[in-house]
Amino acid sequence: MILRIRIATVLALSASLLLSAPFATAQADGDQILDGIGETALIARYPLDGTAADRSRNGFHATPRGDGATFADDRRFGKALSLTGAKGVALELPAGMLKGVESISIVGWVRLRSVEGNPRLFSFERDADHIFACTLAGANGAEGFSSTITAQGADATIGPASKSVASGRWTHVAAVLDAAAGRLSLYRDGAPVGRADVPAATIAGILNAKATETTRLRVGLGLDGLIRDLRLYSAALSDAQVRTIHDNAAGSRRIASAGASSEAARSAKAGPVDFGGPKLLGVADVTATTTVGFLPKLPPMVPGVREGGAAGPALRVLWPAPKSADEVARPGAYTVTGQVPGTPFTARAVVKVSAPTGAPETPVRTLRPFALGEVSLDRDAAGRETPFIKNRDKFVRALARTNPDDFLYMFRDAFGQPQPAGAKALGVWDSQTTRLRGHATGHYLSALAQAYAGTTDDEPLRAALRTRMDATIDAIYALSRKSGNPEKPGGPAVADPTKVPPGEGRKGYDSNLAAGQIRTDYWNWGHGFLSAYPPDQFIMLERGATYGGGNNQIWAPYYTLHKILAGLLDGYEVAGNAKALEIARDMGLWSYERLKLLRQETRIAMWNRYIAGEYGGMNEVMARLHRLTGDPRFLEGARLFDNIAFFYGGPDHSGGLARNVDTLRGKHANQHIPQVLGALETFAATKDANDFRIAENFWDIATTSYAYSIGGVAGGHRPHNAECFTAEPDTLWQNGFSEDGQNETCATYNMLKLSRALFLFRPRDARYMDYYERALVNDILASVAEHDPGNTYHIPLNPGSRKSFANEAMDGFTCCNGTALESNTKLQDSIYLRGEDGASLYVNLFIPSTLKWAGRGSTLKQETSFPYADSTRLTLAGCDGIELFVRVPGWATRGFFVKIDGVEKPVDATPGRYISLGKAWKDGAVVELRMPFGFHFDRVMDRPNIASILYGPVVLAAEESAPRPDWRPLTIDVNAPEKSITGDPSTLRFQVGEAKLKPFFESYGRYSVYFDLKWEHRER
Secondary structure (H helix, E strand, C coil), X not given: CCCCCCHHHHHHCCCCCCCCCCCCHHHHCCCCCECCECHHHEEEEEXXXXXXXXXXXXXXXXXXXXXXXXXXXXXXXXXXXXXXXCCXXXXXXXXXXXXXXXXXXXXXXXXXXXXXXXXXXXXXXEECCEEEEEECXXXXXXXXXXXXXXXXXXXXXXXXXXXXXXXXXXXXXXXXXXXXXXXXXXXXXXXXXXXXXXXXXXXXXXXXXXXHHHCEEEECCCCEEEEEEEEEECCCXXXXXXXXXXXXXXXXXXXXXXXXXHHHHCCCCCCCCCCCCCCEEEECCEEEEEECCCCCCCCCEECEEEHHHCCCXXXXXXXXXXXXXXXXXXXXXXXXXXXXXXXXXXXXXXXXEECCCCCCCCCCCCEEECCHHHEEECCCCCCCCCHXXXXXXXXXXXXXXXXXXXXXXXXXXXXXXXXXXXXXXXXXXXXXXXXXCCHHHHHXXXXXXXXXXXXXXXXXXXXXXXXXXXXXXXXXXXXXXXXXXXXXXXXXCCCCHHHCCCCCCCCCCCCCCCCCCCCCCHHHCCCCCCCCCCCHHHXXXXXXXXXXXXXXXXXXXXXXXXXXXHHHHHHHHCCCCHHHHHHHHHHHHHHHXXXXXXXXXXXXXXXXXXXXXXXXXXXXXXXXXXXXXXXXXXXXXXXXXXXXXXXXXXXCCCCCHHHCXXXXXXXXXXXXXXXXXXXXXXXXXXXXXXXXXXHHHHHHHHHHHCECCCCCXXXXXXXXXXXXXXXXXXXXXXXXXXXXXXXXXXXXXXXXXXXXXXXXXXXXXXXXXXXXXXXXXXXXXXXXXXXXXXXXXXXXXXXXXXXXXXXXXXXXXXXHHHHHHHHCCCCCCXXXXXXXXXXXXXXXXXXXXXXXXXXXXXXXXXXXXXXXXCEEEEEEECCCCCEEEEEECCCCCCCCEEEECCEEECCCCCCCEEEECCCCCCCCEEEEEECCCCEEEEEECCEEEEEEEEECCEEEEEEECCCCCCCEEEEECCCCHHHCCEEECCCCEEEECCEEEEEXXXXXXXXXXXXXXXXXXXXX
């Protein structure tokens, strides 16, 4: 889910820090987007304005140590942390905050009272041989300001130095340790004052994920003076960013958009591109048709025109992306000119616009999923556990060991109820003061329901999962019955959701969740209310509250609610718990009663408010509630969550996704993908063609213009936000590859859900399942740690990257840790799908598995070692009369071969389509499919010499020993890559020159996924 840019807020963050003025309110209150630098990069931020609390979303609260650590009044900042310089007096930071950090930047303001005693801004000590520190002044005033790393002992230090920081004035200081560049930089008042090269091994000795628990992180050792606005970033800030942080504090309004790694990566020149085939002369002209008011769908790939009329690979064309539908406002024709990156050629499309005739298309859903228990994952043809089995088992077994009371802790806290013995609060985004608490419990319920439903061969394990799910639902049910009812018989209560008063003794509504300060007067919250925090955040959203860490700000209340409701509905639909539906129904009505009173303009503003208005898939669960209960209020409620600006371009419905206008640019990806899923769920009830268009057009735009090679989306350096789509479509090179990571895992989880849901309506369009396979194999499988259920938030694809795994103990969840519970407990859910009429069966994915079609008594067993083999074997029983469809993958360009009972069957197998193999099947019939793998490239659309290498469906990664400041160059024979790439297809281990390649989903160390491809000279 979550990260965050709102331009007005970004500008507001630069309020002046005049000598006579207090620290800017926006910064002190905890708004998370500071100086244009995305929140994912922010490890922690300590305003030190009277408290040592971390105002980032991560909750790494610091602890003052020693009697001399106090907060003092200051003329410039209002308040600041005051230290005496005495032994042991310091600010201690949690050691775990450096886990998985590769590069680090520490910035802050200091005012020294004395330059004596070698005052340190920070000292990070793993042990006596590994110390990273910043000393502000020393006996040698000319070189007293320094940042150093101790590599192999106290006398072996590396780092830049400069003139000592002066006493008696505020100075902004920064130290930036850039792992990719192997450099440590030192800054004073926004300007660099020194740099030093640092070996990668030395950096790894400090920022070592396995050693963070033994690291001691202290701020202000020996410092007699004041500290204010200390920030730690998990990225190497650029010179421009450090300067911006300093200048904004002095009254400027600047936004720095790229960090050091992004700047270095984008400094590479465009290389020559050979697309293969005979000499390229241009690309073919294109003709497209559309109706008035709807932008045309222009093909992203266009055939090349080659010397002698020869065939060759199609080329990517970057077409203009209008921001409105004005150019199709009337019938006629017009010409569009696109660019062919990597060539001097342009492309031409003639668009014919006609008046609409007849009713708009309203597709019918013709496919249905199987229940999870009807499909089991099997070992591969060689008897080995597959990556799917391994990942499933990591999560299912860990779920069976969880304590439901930990997931209920914050719910009980919100209702003022005692905690059972042994219960402990979850961490990260489910901690005491985090305004998203409760989100993990929704994911937990969905995962338990799915794991229970899919566990058919281990009854004790199945029972353990069911017990935990039922216990969680029972406890939530009991709490939800309290809302709006008197604490004691005859006592006061407010049952009406629209009349919730402020908490006792409070002038208004706030989001204060601190222990002893959180309101717990559940009898005033309205009938059916259920959350892990009181109703205030919902009410504050209606009244204009923004996202941030202040008590007058909120996080994303409806996002959290969606997770809880989705978990409850999964508990009901997937696992049959009737109480879960009752809870969800009442909370859905609580939301409906409040929202129906709001004006459309208010809701438009709410749903477009950055992060605060993120509502997950509330339209989806409301539509599900309508389907399950038949209550029309829920369908109306789903419509109240329509993001009118995103879907329709505004109240006049003149643009937006419904008209194929790209409204994705610059938006937070996972704030919007679930909204599109909700539009498709709503379509099932409304049959409104616009609802379907929204989903279909979004999918086309996202997968074509914003997706990375592994299938993930999001990760822009413009806007500087790892969770946002790039500022413009088709600009991954220009605006993507954020140094803070890409491919937010929960966004991929939702893209898979959307792909599957659309395929149910478009069963012959293999693009949906081609994408599903790409993202499942190369993103979802790749997001899980090797030996435990630790999983990723972002999956970076920058040169020499490394994945960062977390939550292996299931005790501290981000959004992506939550969706990982769900993804890995339903890995079998799309291997097969069936026709609504029960007369057809679709084989979508080539994963060893067994289907037992309960309603027909049919079975299909798939035996394969795919993707370590390019074939699969299907054995059928009880399938006579069922038409069997199989996917011909889009990458299967070297043929697709079918044998039935040992006899070769001629098929017209076009890559990217489904073929029918008939419906006359005897028991024991065997279908053998072979699809020879080949090497192919996924090129960055606006820089085609930068590309990933795939072997069949598998993205290959090069093993790296250290971070890289550039893209690894590889020389390839473009016409015959197999001549340049050697290795063993049965293990998927290959080599190009010195680069060793293996599947990205098997990469747990450092890697490169994109390469600067150099083309071997060929005779034309």
